[in-house]
Amino acid sequence: MGWLAGRANEYVYGEDGRKLSQLDWEIKNTPIIKGSISWDVSAWLTFEANGWMTLGPRNSTMNDFDWENPKQTHWTRWSYSPKTPLNYANEFNINSYIWLLKNNSFKVAGVIGYQQAQFHWTTIGGYYDYRRQCINEGGNNCQAAEGNFPLTPGIDYKQEFSVPYIGSKIQYKYNNWEFNTLLKYSPWVLAKDHDEHYRRQLSFREKTHNSEYYSVSANIAYYMTPQLKFFSEGIWNKYTQGRGAAQMTNNENRSSLYLGGDVAGIENKSYQITLGIAYQF
Template identity: 45%
Template structure:
């Protein structure tokens, strides 16, 4: 009996060990499967996250390809008028006004744009006179406070525009974009310069008491202006088939202006400086693509620098003496427009 019992016991133990081993094996397999699932899920999460990070990183990598760069060159004419004003230091009454005209001065204009992202455009542009051009000067004084009209006047048809130029650095952010249009905001910095020399001419002083002519070709007055400002604005772009149009509006409340007035015959220099005047500008161009990359276009641009007032410094070139008058004793203003036509190319 003992032997039989012992055999049965051993058999039961072996069966129990087999059952136990079977359960342990299944448990181990389940654990391994769970671990493999966990690893697969982790790998999938890492892959998705890596793809997302890569997509975001590529989104912020600037586009350095050639077709992100556009350049243009055009030629045209500049027209406009600048005003130089003098006011009474005590009453603010206008004492003098000089109107300097710009008449069909030939200019060359260049433009370089880069689109580092689909929603950003960086731009540098400018124009310059090709040579001295035609101008005109009328100089009027109001020396009698009881008289509304001018008392003194000189006219100088032989006035040349020595030079004129402008440069503009800006960035555009495209807030709205469609298949064939873009609209956004812009901000930039702009400087504009003008210079004239008036020669000869005629004069009428003291209400016509003294009338005469300056020697022909003799320098009478030289004048220059410089405007500098940051600005903000709006920009728009539209294309349909091979036709394309662009428009831009600019505004500034932070114009700083400088001028220099040389009265050669009197040997006096007047220097003025004004601040915080306003500027309004607009430009529109339209073009046609003659190839996939080249476009011919025409452009019109208008600028208005409202009168800014400030102090003036008077320098006597003979004695070297200098005197400064503060307040709003001097005024500087300009309005001008350009008409150009040229070729644009996208690389």
């Protein structure tokens, strides 16, 4: 059992590389359930499979910023959706530990693995402020450029990550206590997203290659018996921003437009804290 928090970022860029839009999707203290199984194939090789999933939707928030005036560094349009449930998130991971150093109290392993993760949100209603854009365009009634969206789904957003990775693990035991640290790294991240704008009747699909992934986890455990231990674990994950092309579809007339180059950006950072028990057969 644990908790998940963090933020995903979605970016749109112009052909000149200037940032046009940024959407910040929050993850707020979402309960998760986690499971893991490992198998010691030999004294020097261990296989492991683990994963986690959210325990139902959890309310979060979304901020949407636009920069439509190239001469202005401050955003020109902003909207905020305080009712943005994280519908689900999950991760599945498989890896192998190759033990390079091993004695009664201290172990060091090289790690090779692969994992997939996904996150999905939907905004409901919200508030918008387009007054700066109105003023820049010389509008006469810019107070009307501020208001509330109807309490219906506005934007649906999903991120997916596929990651082969390498890393290292260190384990230290002292009496009934055990301490573990796991470091993971990858320069081969494949990231995808799907952005559905219901009010504008537009769909966007983006894909990026070869962004980076970093992960640090620390685990402390206490053995109640030689087979049973209680543990607490903290994990930090970061998928750096990947840039790539986008496919835009008009859902009213089904027309489609391919936007090449680095017009889209995908980024994600999250934290986990978990408590649990483990049993060794």
